[in-house]
Amino acid sequence: MSEQMIEIQTKLYLYDLANLAKEHGFKADDNWEFSMANNAERISIQKNYFPTNVTKIVPEILLQVLNSVRTALKQSLAVKDAPDAQSIIADELNYLVAFNPKRPRT
Template sequence: MSVQTVEVQTRMYLYDLMNAASEHGFKSDDIWELSMVTASGRSKLHKDYFPAVSIKVGPEMLLQVFHATQKGLKQSSYNESQLPTAKNILTDEINYLVAFNLKRPRG
């Protein structure tokens, strides 16, 4: 896995997030929540929130893309104990990063 691949994935995802925020009229206090989930978790978030923007990321890069996206969004660090481990990502088939806004439930 190359650092460049992580950077490219992150840049493309941040671009998609900024476009979605602009398109859906996010205000300055609207923030993206980031979540690493399985395919079923992704479906649930897309069903529960609009907009929800997801990207499929290989398990070997998921944590790095998560942290780089978090940094790109200028968000404070998540509690590491609440994040899945690299082993959990593989065994639980966690392969999506989903951004959503808690203030925008699908209604």
């Protein structure tokens, strides 16, 4: 996949995050957490947290998009037990999900 595709996906995702944060009154200390998820995990996160931002991304560029988003938001890239490209495909991880753990759905 091309670098251009990664860049486009990253910009669109960041745009959506900014809009959601503004819409839902995020404060400076409200941070997004990210998860690469399969369909079942995506549904679970959406049931438990609000707001969430979910985007389906082809598995081949999912990790690069996640890292680009984290870099843009000045978040740490070091994730323990981060899946590699082969396990992303094997585990059918094709969603990038953002949520705020301080905002459980009530």
